[in-house]
Amino acid sequence: MRNISSIATMQNLALQWKREGRRIGFVPTMGYLHEGHISLVHRARKLVGKRGRVAVSIYVNPTQFGPKEDLSKYPRDLRRDLQLCRAAGVDTVFAPTDAGMYPHTETAAYSTWVIEEQLSREMEGRSRPTHFRGVTTVVAKLFNIVLPDVAVFGAKDWQQAAIIQRMVHDLNFPLTIDVAPTHRESDGLAMSSRNKNLVGNLRPQAIALWDAIQTAQQRVSTAKQPLSAATLRKQLQRLIEQRPDARVDYIEFFEPSTLRAVTKVSRGAHLALAVFVGTTRLIDNARL
Numbered sequence: 001m002r003n004i005s006s007i008a009t010m011q012n013l014a015l016q017w018k019r020e021g022r023r024i025g026f027v028p029t030m031g032y033l034h035e036g037h038i039s040l041v042h043r044a045r046k047l048v049g050k051r052g053r054v055a056v057s058i059y060v061n062p063t064q065f066g067p068k069e070d071l072s073k074y075p076r077d078l079r080r081d082l083q084l085c086r087a088a089g090v091d092t093v094f095a096p097t098d099a100g101m102y103p104h105t106e107t108a109a110y111s112t113w114v115i116e117e118q119l120s121r122e123m124e125g126r127s128r129p130t131h132f133r134g135v136t137t138v139v140a141k142l143f144n145i146v147l148p149d150v151a152v153f154g155a156k157d158w159q160q161a162a163i164i165q166r167m168v169h170d171l172n173f174p175l176t177i178d179v180a181p182t183h184r185e186s187d188g189l190a191m192s193s194r195n196k197n198l199v200g201n202l203r204p205q206a207i208a209l210w211d212a213i214q215t216a217q218q219r220v221s222t223a224k225q226p227l228s229a230a231t232l233r234k235q236l237q238r239l240i241e242q243r244p245d246a247r248v249d250y251i252e253f254f255e256p257s258t259l260r261a262v263t264k265v266s267r268g269a270h271l272a273l274a275v276f277v278g279t280t281r282l283i284d285n286a287r288l
């Protein structure tokens with residue numbers, strides 16, 4: 001397995017793979033890898049086959065963090081990540097530097113952004129106004145560097161996957177997006193690099209998100225008619241905030257492909273939520 005930090009080296013390798021007629025599967029990550037990430041790697045391998053090449057990027061992208069967010073607190077362990085990638089059969093890890101991705105010289109600073117203007121507005125976009133601009137920009141850059149035929153994203157970040165799909169469609173990137181299911185701990189907590197920050201009695205409280213999802217799924221499956229989104233939201237908020245350190249950021253019900261909010265919730269609607277557990281912000285989502 002190769003570990004590349006130079007953008008030019010990665011791009012030349014990708015071009016060489018293309019000349020050799022190999023399909024390229026790509027998994028972009030911010031590192032501190034867990035089984036959820038590795039499941040995306042296996043999926044990428046399946047999609048490109050034995051002759052294909054699988055690349056994983058590991059980059060904590062500063063432009064998707066707000067000024068008051070947890071960029072410096074974001075967990076990192078490149079050595080361990082490299083071991084996990086090697087064991088999972090990754091061909092190349094691409095771990096660029098901030099100076100490489102966002103060059104800043106005396107005469108010029110980085111100044112080109114990719115902005116999706118519809119799906120980015122609600123949910124994560126409302127709570128984190130510059131987040132998706134950072135995500136779409138870095139993913140567009142990574143696509144131009146790794147030149148994938150297929151890129152795999154997790155359903156865990158449902159809105160992100162929808163926005164990337166829109167970007168690929170709108171900007172005619174010659175690749176397909178594959179969305180892989182959410183990997184969970186045995187108690188239902190969605191795996192996330194941020195779970196590392198759930199120390200002491202915060203970890204058991206983090207089950208609040210899965211609890212709310214299951215409650216909503218059960219309500220919807222037994223309801224005789226569509227439920228009021230406002231009422232269900234209040235009920236779930238109360239359920240979550242029974243835990244002393246859990247505070248709801250948002251709970252939204254929407255149509256899964258357009259992300260359009262619904263006022264009546266019935267089977268097939270999608271639920272997404274963001275909850276602070278202590279100071280750690282967790283997100284999750286599911287089809288109802």
Ligand code: AMP
Nearest residue numbers: 029030031036153154156157182183191
């Ligand atoms: P991150 O490193 O958190 O930016 O995530 C990198 C990719 O892994 C994104 O496409 C995420 O949606 C995906 N991912 C993160 N957590 C999970 C999970 N628990 N199950 C499946 N995919 C995940």
